[in-house]
Amino acid sequence: MFLNRLNETEKVAFLELAHYMARSDGNVSGIEEDMISGFCMEMQINDIEYDRSQFDIYSTLGKIKDKRSRKIVILEIMAIIYADNFLHEEERKVLEKMLEEFDLSYHFSTVYGEWAKAMLALHTQGNALIEL
Numbered sequence: 001m002f003l004n005r006l007n008e009t010e011k012v013a014f015l016e017l018a019h020y021m022a023r024s025d026g027n028v029s030g031i032e033e034d035m036i037s038g039f040c041m042e043m044q045i046n047d048i049e050y051d052r053s054q055f056d057i058y059s060t061l062g063k064i065k066d067k068r069s070r071k072i073v074i075l076e077i078m079a080i081i082y083a084d085n086f087l088h089e090e091e092r093k094v095l096e097k098m099l100e101e102f103d104l105s106y107h108f109s110t111v112y113g114e115w116a117k118a119m120l121a122l123h124t125q126g127n128a129l130i131e132l
Contacts, residue, residue, distance in 0.1 A: 001042070001076070002072045003039055003045060003072065003076055005068075005072060006069055006072060009120075010069050011043045011045055011065050012045070012048060013064050013073075014039070014077075015040070015043075015047065015050075015065075016048065017057075017073065017077060019036065019050035020031075020052070020060075021077055021080045021095075022035075024088070025091055026090070029083060032083050035079060035083060036080075039057060039076070057094070057098075058097075058101065061098060061102065068086065070102040074102065075112050078113050078116030079120060081113070081116070082117050083120065087110060087113070099125065
């Protein structure tokens with residue numbers, strides 16, 4: 001929803017983080033794959049070749065320096081986290097790393113998480129309306 005506001009470096013970093021988060025619980029769902037495709041469409045860029053063995057979360061997070069961009073990344077990552085309506089332990093650990101590196105409180109993520117859940121519910125309702 002807000003990813004078009006990121007610069008090119010931040011967009012690639014976001015995709016790296018989205019792929020990492022989607023895989024963090026050991027199961028990439030079809031919903032998460034669709035979300036990543038949607039993120040690419042929104043940002044008007046091609047998906048990246050994600051290689052977990054080459055991924056370094058701190059290096060990727062370091063590419064997102066702007067405070068506003070950091071908030072956008074957390075907000076959008078919440079959609080991946082709650083795609084299955086549950087915060088898995090491994091996802092929580094990744095989220096905590098992100099919040100710490102971005103100097104944001106965990107309580108901040110609670111508000112963003114609730115917003116993401118509401119947006120996901122609206123998206124589901126919209127899809128259902130189209131199919132009626």
